[in-house]
Amino acid sequence: MKKLSFLFCLLFTFGLSAQNIKGISKDAFAHTYSIVARDTVTGEMAVGVQSHWFSVGPLVAWGKAGVGVVATQSFVNPAYGPKGLELMAKGTSAEQALTQLVEQDNGREYRQVAFLDAHGSVSAFTGENCVEAAEDLTGKNFSVQANMMLNDKVVPAMAEAFMRYSDYPLAERVVEVLKVAQQTGGDIRGKQSAALIVVGPEKTDKSWEDKKIDLRVDDHKQPVQELERLLKVARAYDHMNKGDLAVEAGNMEKALKEYGTAEKMFPDNLEMKFWKAVALANSGRIEEARPIFDQVFEEDANWKEMLTRLPKSGILTISDEELQKILE
Template sequence: MKLSIFKYFIGVCILTTSFSMQSQNVYKDQFAHTYSIVARDMVTGEMAVGVQSHWFSVGNLVSWGQSGVGVVATQSFVNPAFGPEGLALMKKGTSATDALKELIAKDSGKAYRQVAFLDASGNVSAHTGDNCVESAHHIVGDNFSVQANMMLNDKVVPAMAEAYKNHADLPLGERVLKTLQAAQNTGGDIRGKQSAALIVVNAKPAKNSWQDKKINLRVDDHQNPLQELERLLKVHTAYEYMNQGDLDIEHGDMDKAMQSYGAAEKLFPENLEMKYWKAVAMANNKQLEAALPIFKYIFEQDDNWRTLTKRLPKAGLLTISDDELKKILDL
């Protein structure tokens, strides 16, 4: 009899909670229980969101940002409207604090939400609802906020805050990654790990919409999402060095270009394309003899690059004589 009463009591509690969630419009919401960080580099003004979760494609739900405006992380029982609506308010000049207050005030499911806003001036605000699954906390610091829910223990959020403060010498993207890694190393999501994302936006508004995200990386489904995110960030940085090398050549600074290309190769040494375009740049700038061993190595790995080389002069990408071209193709 006592057991039956106990089961009845539990059932009433579950039904009451379910009805409460339905009445507050959160029962139908997607949930991304997770840990995240919003942050601003006080030197460059760049802003970032980093997130990891045991949930598919967490970056699609949680992370929002716009150059010159701010960044948003919205999680737990996610209200995705906090992303675009928060950015719209901050774009109008509303501070992160006031923007979050305004949106939380009209959200009937605020007890189940976890949200952090950061604006281009460095104002930060965060909210952790009373009904977020423990361990759920947030810490707002100087130009950053770290927040987490459904964590293995209460040490995760403090570890994130310490990691962010302790890596001030790193570029913002790497610093955010270190923060996420600290969360995982301290226990992380009680369910495990599945996806991660990192966005970095610029301090000033982008001239074109496609230039808005300086970094925009997502790992939607992976056994070790932070490890994969770290790899992608390294590849991204390598290609940024390649782009810088191209700009250096445009400005007539071959020495600086070689430094940029060298930095790219150091980060991604197995990538043939980086080596190839470096060799092309050298050939175009009267350094053919130094470029020949690079071409030879690339052709030995994949002869399709030799075929591509034949096509470059017509496209204006390889500006050398016929004799010099033959010297490359005969390798």
């Protein structure tokens, strides 16, 4: 214990240079708690993480649709992310891939890493020199891991929470696990940033389709709560996107349904109100649309100008007379 304390004195004194510590001389410092998990129904895979460190997401959370997810933390070796995904993409199991990379890592005793592949294989590693309380627990289709926690109850509480919220969608389930971790004690230093990624069950060569959810809270007093809020916003905008696609396809009934669902989730959001009104107008329900437009225009006149630009693009399909009726 004295040796480890002296190690950290050196690290902080020399700005984490760690030049005499084999294998971690240039590694980022991201002690944290995280979860990797898979939904057995949808096949989606996720990583959720929180830390008292700025912008923890890009360092810790890695994932690729149809392949797997990785969480790499403590003294972070980011190479575990892309290298682990590359191995799993070639058919190597999560356990075999993690074992192979750990064996090649001179700084392994300062690492904490978890791999999960698209087949549900899961594996985790916690080096002997990770700062207490440090532990990992793996179960069917998930692994929870943490280091530098306030107490040794955090990781078991995370595992219990993952099983307790089994009826939740995967992203919401992961957020609940992060919330429980914080409620149980969390990082001994406090909290600062959080992240959540979700990837699908099928491989894709379209990079823009790789992540279904990709949310980051880089610097916040309540990062997990902010992550939860952003997830709710993301779900609402999923409905907005579906509404847009329905408009493109000329299916105003579906567009109205999707925009309406989004608006119910965020009733004060002007954009959601506006597009719901557009869908109503395109469906011939001008009288229903008018009071919604009036409310939006009153709060922000730019939306009135926006409406006048839509007919040219084909997004608004009402007559000039009907448009003037709305604008007046």
